[in-house]
Amino acid sequence: AQSVTQLDSHVSVSEGTPVLLRCNYSSSYSPSLFWYVQHPNKGLQLLLKYTSAATLVKGINGFEAEFKKSETSFHLTKPSAHMSDAAEYFCVVSDNAGNMLTFGGGTRLMVKP
């Protein structure tokens, strides 16, 4: 069985400062990992995914994440926050067959002017 823990339910940053959203996972195999973003009253959109290629994954809108197997982590970062980044972010792991997805509880990112 797999699981995902997002270590912060809320993160607040000032516009122009770095963003760090933390995610730890548990899996008995080499996982595929994803970050999805949900803007208010919208569906979810894929930010980036890791599927056993390069451990540093670049996504849309300047976000990136690093897969660290030894730490079982997949933290999401962005060098400089923008007001439009305010949203809820979900870390996701898929099962070995790539059929079942397990979501973390979500991190709400707030960006202050």
Added chain:
Amino acid sequence: EAQVTQNPRYLITVTGKKLTVTCSQNMNHEYMSWYRQDPGLGLRQIYYSMNVEVTDKGDVPEGYKVSRKEKRNFPLILESPSPNQTSLYFCASSLTGGNGTQYFGPGTRLTVL
């Protein structure tokens, strides 16, 4: 326009009254899935379908049914809804299974009284 549509978007019903939430995609995707979103719990997978007539349980299938008679449609059926099924429901589709990019519908907010 490539999209996943859900109907209805909002529904208030009473305990025990059977209901169906429809999901349709126009991208010829083989994989479709249903999730429920509850505060603090992220999204939890209810059922998924790898192709026509192929469905399987996710993490929280109790109280739900699905069918996949056509590739484009994947309805979610609540035979006897209960208040604990009050939630926000999302349908998603993907070309290549759970490891592929999930395209999410706009969501259906269900309230069971």
